[in-house]
Amino acid sequence: MRLTTKGRYAVTAMLDLTIHCDDKPVSLADISQRQSISLSYLEQLFSRLRQSELVTSVRGPGGGYRLSRSSDSIYIAQVIDAVNESVDTTNCKGKGDCQGGEICLTHSLWDQLSQEIHSFLNAISLADLVARRDVKSIAQRQVEQLLILNESPQAGAC
Amino acid sequence: MRLTTKGRYAVTAMLDLTIHCDDKPVSLADISQRQSISLSYLEQLFSRLRQSELVTSVRGPGGGYRLSRSSDSIYIAQVIDAVNESVDTTNCKGKGDCQGGEICLTHSLWDQLSQEIHSFLNAISLADLVARRDVKSIAQRQVEQLLILNESPQAGAC
DNA sequence: ACTTACTTGACTAAAATAGTCGGGTATTGG
DNA sequence: CCAATACCCGACTATTTTAGTCAAGTAAGT
Ligand code: FES
Ligand code: FES
Numbered sequence: 001m002r003l004t005t006k007g008r009y010a011v012t013a014m015l016d017l018t019i020h021c022d023d024k025p026v027s028l029a030d031i032s033q034r035q036s037i038s039l040s041y042l043e044q045l046f047s048r049l050r051q052s053e054l055v056t057s058v059r060g061p062g063g064g065y066r067l068s069r070s071s072d073s074i075y076i077a078q079v080i081d082a083v084n085e086s087v088d089t090t091n092c093k094g095k096g097d098c099q100g101g102e103i104c105l106t107h108s109l110w111d112q113l114s115q116e117i118h119s120f121l122n123a124i125s126l127a128d129l130v131a132r133r134d135v136k137s138i139a140q141r142q143v144e145q146l147l148i149l150n151e152s153p154q155a156g157a158c
Numbered sequence: 159m160r161l162t163t164k165g166r167y168a169v170t171a172m173l174d175l176t177i178h179c180d181d182k183p184v185s186l187a188d189i190s191q192r193q194s195i196s197l198s199y200l201e202q203l204f205s206r207l208r209q210s211e212l213v214t215s216v217r218g219p220g221g222g223y224r225l226s227r228s229s230d231s232i233y234i235a236q237v238i239d240a241v242n243e244s245v246d247t248t249n250c251k252g253k254g255d256c257q258g259g260e261i262c263l264t265h266s267l268w269d270q271l272s273q274e275i276h277s278f279l280n281a282i283s284l285a286d287l288v289a290r291r292d293v294k295s296i297a298q299r300q301v302e303q304l305l306i307l308n309e310s311p312q313a314g315a316c
Numbered sequence: 317a318c319t320t321a322c323t324t325g326a327c328t329a330a331a332a333t334a335g336t337c338g339g340g341t342a343t344t345g346g
Numbered sequence: 347c348c349a350a351t352a353c354c355c356g357a358c359t360a361t362t363t364t365a366g367t368c369a370a371g372t373a374a375g376t
Contacts, residue, residue: 003247004333012264027352036257041335047354060343061351076267089161099194102299106170108292109234109282116278120271134266141260162364185321199366205323218374219320 007084009037010045014079017055018071018126019139025057025064034142045083052082072127077118079126087121089114165242167195168203172237175213176229176284177297183215183222192300203241210240230285235276237284245279247272 016031028046032039046065049055054074055065067074080087090110091098098104129135174189186204190197204223207213212232213223225232238245248268249256256262287293 002332005249006333008249008264008268011267012262015263029352035263038335040337043354044335050354057353058343059341059351059353061345063343063352065353091163091166103292103296104170105173105193105293105296105300106166106287108290109169109287110166113275113278117271117275120274124267129264129267132266134261135263138261138263142263160363164364167365187321196366198368201323202366208323215322216374217320217322217372220375221321221373223322
């Protein structure tokens, strides 16, 4: 099992994408600033997200990324899977051959745990997260901090 | 979050300890053979398990390790915590200061997931695992394989 | 004494993480 | 057309973690 900043960044970026406009695509530079994630790293992550068809891209000036479908049909587990290749906690990738081809003592435990985690993350959509009170207020704060920092008078709060 | 072979080995070894006798202490050499885990690595793990007071040690010939208390009051989460320092999935160790001292967008999600995993692993005791049908039969297989391999006529199946 | 088996600490090869860097290519506003 | 924007892609790297090894002990039983 791996759940590190890679997966966290991916979910954070997708959430930022969900929050900021359904009309115009969002550039990685914007996400990078708001979420304090390195631009180059974001590019790497979005390459995977695009391959998994969670986002679509628009090139050229004014371009950026868009969710490929409605935010209530994109689940956290899918985002993590896209960048992190599964939340499997078994050692054998579910095959049951840990101990020289044979199943090990604790296989069933890890198998069960994996299912538990997966169903938890698969029950939460991006839309669910956006609806949370704390997420709303943090997003608000991030936008305000950025306006102060940039002094850019683009008041277009979608 | 980290859940790697370190945690898995620890749980496996503790389970082996639970299965093999409540009367005489179990040596690491035995566990090493049955579970195919390097002896030196086991020593390292048991050092942590002993510090967390999950096992007690007996030195000298015939010595080994014993569970420090009844197997139905040792939970998987405790074993993993002992070697793996928590199954926390947040980036901030629960402090909420990911983003330059401020809380990040996804903190509450990871916090919730951590609690989910912890309560799952904290609801399963070593005794619960031993009672499982698959665990019983795998343990049986391991003992038989070892007898064939060693030709040691210690028929003392506790 | 001698052997068994725990105890401790330092060391290491290999892998994964968390990025960076440098060049592309498509699009569009002027 | 042209230059700026912003996605696209692959290679490269420092750091950290994992998964161990190795050596030199110490305590206890026979
Ligand atoms: S984890 Fe699946 S066989 Fe060991
Ligand atoms: S994970 Fe806790 S603040 Fe970001």
